[in-house]
Amino acid sequence: MHISELDTPALLVDLDVMERNLQRVADYARSHQLRLRPHTKTHKIPALGRRQLDSGAVGLTVAKVGEAEVMLGAEPPDMLVAYPVIGRQKLERLMEVARRTEMTVALDSFEAASQLSSAAQAAGLKINVLAEMDVGMGRVGVRPGPELLELGRAIDSLAPLRLRGIAFYPGHIRGNDDGARQALAELSATVRGAVEDFRRAGLATHVVSGGSTPTLFHSHEIEGLNEIRPGTYIFNDRNTVACGACERRDCAVTILVTVVSTSRRNGLIIDGGSKTFSSDLLLPAGERTFGEILEAPRARFFQMNEEHGYVDLADSGASFRVGDRLRVLPNHVCVAMNLHEVVYGIRGEHVKQIWRVEGRGKLQ
Ligand SMILES: Cc1ncc(COP(=O)(O)O)c(C=O)c1O
Structure with missing residues (x-):
């Protein structure tokens, strides 16, 4: 047609451009030994989640339980809900998703961890958890330092949760100017410090998950980061050009x-x-x-x-x-x-x- x-x-997706974007980022991640776990909130289409997995992504990211349900259609080996899941209704649905794929949740409170632990216990499932830290955006996440350690220890003590590491989102860093470069250097120091704190405390750091599209090609400069979650990169937009x-x-x-x-x-x-x-x-x-x-x-x-x-x-x-x-x-x-x-x-x-x-x- x-x-x-x-x-x-009508919204048109130029397939040649999209495929080039997917390939470029998969190559970048591979060449820097970063695990790529794209955020699917950008496209919301399981067939595109599948393409991301086929071109080298290790799993998928979603924000909502409803998105997780939909993304099961991509048959991901595992999924990260990069958003605290609060409340019985959502947790019950999340457990159903977790029966069909390995599940990780990023959260930032003892309440969220304890609700998740009760739901996992009732369902007889083990759920992976990342402790979310705020790296300057001021949205979710606890402060790096004693607060993050306290959150990590709390998660670690709550069977059947399995603490896997740390998550953060540097959504406040955009652009290539001196300010952005300085912010990236500070981010790197923050992440390195958080990983060292966790290691000293004997807490898991298998997963250190961050990354956004504006900071994407600087991800290898962030010490300790081993997993990136860009979303917008599959299509890009005027804002991506502007930054x-x-x-x-x-x-x-x-x-x-x-x-x-x-x-x-x-x-x-x-x-x-x-x-x-x-x-x-x-x-x-x-x-x-x-x-x-x-x-x-x-x-x-x-x-x-x-x-x-x-x-x-x-x-x-x-x-x-x-x-x-x-x-x-x-x-x-x-x-x-x-x-x-x-x-x-x-x-x-x-x-x-x-x-x-x-x-x-x-x-x-
Ligand atoms: C927690 C989280 N991770 C990853 C992303 C992906 O960021 P971007 O769309 O800049 O690639 C977002 C986007 O909002 C997010 O909220």
């Missing part, structure tokens, strides 16, 4: 839209708004635009309602008519994927794959 036959809005972690040609996803109105002077309306792209802005708080129009890079996609995208063409040197189709590079591809029921894998101008985004909307 030619892409001109697709209805819009210098990839080039425009490494972005696999565009959203095909139709011009539905040109009634505004110097402007047009496309048939995708916040329900198609999400409202995520460029990071760090850059210009307020919601995507880049490939056919008119100087046009400004400056505003959205749910189903309307507002594009300013002044200074763009471009003009379009109702019915024209445009391709837009989204700011944040993970959230855009979550908004689409199906997505289309293309080679050149031809649709080669249609995937259902099975993990979309799995909030629980």
Whole structure:
């Protein structure tokens, strides 16, 4: 099928670019002896999880139990839930997943560990656990030092949990400037210190899991890190380009839209708004635009309602008519994927794959 036959809005995945991204990161991980455990929240499609495993990933990462259930479809040898699993309902479902694959959970509290331990005991299962430390993002994770050691010891004492090591997420580090380099050096010192603390205390450090797409190709500079969990790298997006972690040609996803109105002077309306792209802005708080129009890079996609995208063409040197189709590079591809029921894998101008985004909307 030619892409001109697709209805819009439609999310297109350039398969050549995606495959290149998968290969590059698998090669990087292999050459630095880092285990690759991609975060599947970016694509949410078991067939793509399978491809990641086939190209060298050792297992998969998810955020939610619902995503873990879906990703069993990729038949991963093991899975990491990189998010504290709290509450009876979720834990019961998690145990069902753990009957079908080796399961690891990253968590940051005694409460989370003790709930997980009770659920594992009731199910007669052993669950691996990583102690989550905060390396500066200020989201989840305890502080490295005595707090992390206390958490590690608590997990270690809670059979049938098996402490495997440490997890962290350096989501606050973006870019290649001096500030980012300094932050990476500090991160390396923090991780090294945490691993040494654990070793001295006789706690396990088999897994030291971190990594994001912006810091991806610096992972080998972080002392003690042995596992990386990038997610966005499979597709990349405008934010990945903006932080210098990839080039425009490494972005696999565009959203095909139709011009539905040109009634505004110097402007047009496309048939995708916040329900198609999400409202995520460029990071760090850059210009307020919601995507880049490939056919008119100087046009400004400056505003959205749910189903309307507002594009300013002044200074763009471009003009379009109702019915024209445009391709837009989204700011944040993970959230855009979550908004689409199906997505289309293309080679050149031809649709080669249609995937259902099975993990979309799995909030629980
Ligand atoms: C805990 C955790 N690990 C890994 C990732 C993957 O990061 P990225 O999408 O930058 O590759 C995320 C992304 O949000 C995350 O929250």
